[in-house]
Amino acid sequence: VMYFQREERGRPGSAHLCTEGGSSPSGLKGGHTASLHKNGISNGGLYKRPFNEHFEQAPMYVAVLTYLGFGVGTIFGYLRDFMRACGLESCNLAAEREEQKDFVPLYQDFENFYTRNLYMRIRDNWNRPICSVPGPQFDLMERVTDDFNWTFRFTGRTIKDVINMGSYNYLGFAETDANALKTLADVLQNYGTGVCSTRQEMGNLDKHIELENLVARFLDVEAAMVFGMGFATNSMNIPSLVGKGCLILSDELNHTSLVLGARLSGATIRIFKHNNMQSLEKLLRDAIAYGQPRSRRAWKKILILVEGIYSMEGSIVRLPEIVALKKRYKAYLYLDEAHSIGAVGPTGRGVVEYFGMDPEDVDVLMGTFTKSFGAAGGYIAGKKELVDFLRTHSHSAIYATSMCPPVAEQIIRSMKCVMGLDGTTQGLQRVRQLGENTRYFRRRLHEMGFIVYGNDDSPVVPLLLYMPGKIGAFARRMLDKNIGVVVVGFPATPIAESRARFCVSAAHTREMLDTVRTADVLVKLTSDARGAGRSYKSVTLNLNNSFCFCFS
Known part of the structure; x- marks a missing residue:
């Protein structure tokens, strides 16, 4: 039986998942996560600082009334649809043209029920x-x-x-700083607004190379590659890393870009409960024990997909435990730091720094510039072999227009500011x-x-x-x-x-x-x-x- 341990302020790992009796979820005594609970979390071996998260469940009567509200809403929605059909209520719904009424519908009527009766x-x-x-x-x-x-x-x-209180302007770089505007104006004058080409053709500028070197230095990794769109950084690069015969283990609350990239890859996808190490370890154990369905051959690769900070829950990935599991079971780790880079860590270097870990423990470091750095686009960083591979295999690098120069300059300026390379401590x-x-x-x-x-x-x-x-x-x-x-x-x-x-x-x-x-x-x-x-x-x-x- 699994449960959330109640939060205890100041105690490391105060909201981690445990199992009754200390057994692993597979029913085997002495599982790896059980040893982490005993030696890593409670005694501080994995966490160098308190890790406090809160996920209090709704009171029963609140949950009941919430479901009741949706139920009553659905009933009234059907009533309103009936009134619209009878002409008793004005209808502003989009109408099909007469010559298209025999076409196969793009979506079922019920798929639009929530939009027209609730969202509107x-x-x-x-x-x-x-x-x-x-x-x-x-x-x-x-x-x-x-x-x-x-x-x-x-x-x-x-x-x-x-x-x-709604923008991801974590470090406050969404601003009209006079010095920044002058620098960006100079770049705009020299390079123009856009490149109008891909990186592999005529769109590889010195600004892109400067930015990639700076990102690699910031993250303390061998190399980095930047992309013009944060969403595409995930959705277009994951299919380059895994494919048929590979296994993706994805957190149930991962962002849509990760979900789409996993689906486009053609790999087998299995979901583990949010930040639940028992659930993840069970999937890893089963993947190694049973291999691929039908053939029982070993998986070509096992890739774990997680985020640094989850944008709907406000939770932080349990990175030390995931790294311990991925090392034990020889899996790869893909870490999306879209919301955590710049936002956590003593110097803003994300959850890897937040937990005091080595960047080499993460195989693929991904992040975006749209939140903390007040710009657009994303990056993938890690080993030089990884980045060199993506330069020739990434769909985003081959087919997408490269990052526009003023945006690259904004990222360079803000990142240098965070690193202290601008001569200030701002x-x-x-x-x-x-x-x-x-x-x-x-x-x-x-x-x-x-x-x-x-x-x-x-x-x-x-x-x-x-x-x-x-x-x-x-x-x-x-x-x-x-x-x-x-x-x-x-x-x-x-x-x-x-x-x-x-x-x-x-x-x-x-x-x-x-x-x-x-x-x-x-x-x-x-x-x-x-x-x-x-x-x-x-x-x-x-x-x-x-x-x-x-x-x-």
Whole structure:
């Protein structure tokens, strides 16, 4: 029987998974993960610092009411579809042209049920147009709808100085620094806006080579290769590394780009529970013991896919344990540091540095420049043999247009700042400020009684709302207080775990964070808890909004 050990602050590995009786999940006594639990986690052999994560389950009645809300919503959705078919309700759905009605449909009608009956009722909370630099604050163009979010029109009013709690601007490089703008203008003058060619043809610039050398130096690896799109860095390179006859072991909460890359590769894919070392070890043991289905031949390669920080959960990968397992079972490790590079570690070098590990322990280091570095694109780093192989086999390198020069210059400038190569300590100060802001904001939310997921050092801060009706109401009311937040619900999250996701930045001031946490919307959610001495989970229904939100 597997369970989450309750968090104990200050104790290493306080949220790790254990098994009753100390046996491995395969039923064999003395499994490798059991020895890790005994010698590595409890005694600090693998973790050099406390590893605190929180994943409190929803109270039973909250979960029941959440499912009930979706059930009632589905019933009303069918009722509204019936009313539209009878002409009793105006319909703004896209209509097929007469000459196409005998075509095979692109999708089934039910596939659009959620979109037209649920998402459309809260659609105004996404794709909001901003009209300024997306720094710690931004300006928002106000829009209204006259047809229940099917279309929008601008009012001409601009909402000024909205606190930005939604952007992945971890180190605050989304800014209009005068010196940076001058440097970028010079690069724009010398190189133009784009290359209009692939790296293997006419698109290989000295700026790309300079950036790759800098990334390799930053990560302390032999070589690195950069790509123009972060998503494609995963989806187009994984198929180059594995194929038919190979096995991919993927965390159940991996990003879509990793999932797509795994599917495109043609390799066999097996999923292990999120950050669950027992689940991963069982798959590794079975893969080695039984080999490929039918033939029972050994797998050509076994590749473990994980992320540094998981963007929906705020959790940090249990890297020391995964590295120990991959060494024991001779597997390869692919680490996606899209959200962790620049955001964690004493000098911002990601989860490898965060755990004090050797970069050579990770076979493939991947990351993006779209979060901490205020730019675009991604990289893959590691051994020189790996990078040389990808230069000739990567679909992204062969077919995709190379990174535009001004973007490469922005990455070089921001990375040099983090490394201290610009002659200042500003980059290190940003990394430290991000850590301070993250721990402060998480601690204060916990003190207010909220259920907050993730690791104490993760700048991704999911605050659980649970009920689908809350996510729309919460985002609207926060915007009324000049606070921009991201809200997420099913199918991006489990059906009973709708949430608001705050992203903390080094550019946020303490006053901004206090403004967010003391907003009337959050205070109301905790007012009853303060009076009764109960936790947030006891008052999670107190936001003024019906769970049947989509049928008002």
